[in-house]
Amino acid sequence: DGGITQSPKYLFRKEGQNVTLSCEQNLNHDAMYWYRQDPGQGLRLIYYSQIVNDFQKGDIAEGYSVSREKKESFPLTVTSAQKNPTAFYLCASREAVPMPQHFGDGTRLSIL
Amino acid sequence: AQSVTQLDSQVPVFEEAPVELRCNYSSSVSVYLFWYVQYPNQGLQLLLKYLSGSTLVKGINGFEAEFNKSQTSFHLRKPSVHISDTAEYFCAVSEAGTYKYIFGTGTRLKVLA
Numbered sequence: 001d002g003g004i005t006q007s008p009k010y011l012f013r014k015e016g017q018n019v020t021l022s023c024e025q026n027l028n029h030d031a032m033y034w035y036r037q038d039p040g041q042g043l044r045l046i047y048y049s050q051i052v053n054d055f056q057k058g059d060i061a062e063g064y065s066v067s068r069e070k071k072e073s074f075p076l077t078v079t080s081a082q083k084n085p086t087a088f089y090l091c092a093s094r095e096a097v098p099m100p101q102h103f104g105d106g107t108r109l110s111i112l
Numbered sequence: 113a114q115s116v117t118q119l120d121s122q123v124p125v126f127e128e129a130p131v132e133l134r135c136n137y138s139s140s141v142s143v144y145l146f147w148y149v150q151y152p153n154q155g156l157q158l159l160l161k162y163l164s165g166s167t168l169v170k171g172i173n174g175f176e177a178e179f180n181k182s183q184t185s186f187h188l189r190k191p192s193v194h195i196s197d198t199a200e201y202f203c204a205v206s207e208a209g210t211y212k213y214i215f216g217t218g219t220r221l222k223v224l225a
Contacts, residue, residue: 098144103155
């Protein structure tokens with residue numbers, strides 16, 4: 001079955017540490033997205049990518065970085081500059097505009 | 113600027129009763145509208161979408177929504193809810209010509225026995 005795989009499901013970060021969240025899709029979608037979800041705030045866009053080797057900042061990109069070296073993969077790095085990283089992170093992909101997004105099952109990041 | 117408002121943060125309803133979850137948006141251009149459902153510690157699952165055509169849209173699990181352009185609304189309805197419908201529901205909007213999707217803050221539906 002086609003879908004989006006996010007790993008790990010739970011992740012813990014120490015102070016001053018960078019961590020990378022994985023997102024892989026086998027839907028052959030061009031566009032991929034990263035969202036942060038906090039209680040009562042809905043989903044906020046961190047980064048998105050329309051094609052390989054190209055990506056744009058979303059509304060809350062500070063303290064995060066991404067890469068898009070392959071169509072199937074869009075990893076998100078939470079850097080030490082992100083002072084409040086505790087949240088649920090969701091990866092999504094989309095076929096052509098204006099089709100809906102497909103979501104992975106998320107990664108929950110916590111601070112040790 | 114584009115925005116989505118889900119005024120009800122929580123909606124309790126008894127099993128087999130009808131429910132309506134409200135969604136209003138602001139936009140000056142054509143929009144595409146979506147409702148998603150999220151169960152605890154899971155991703156979002158598409159319930160239904162409005163892209164064009166009939167303003168009454170039917171989705172999975174017996175849900176439907178109606179696009180009202182004049183009132184800029186896209187309310188979600190189900191005539192008879194089940195315990196298994198307990199979840200969080202998100203409305204989302206995408207404007208024509210953009211790649212971004214704007215999400216509401218969600219409505220937590222709690223179905224009571």
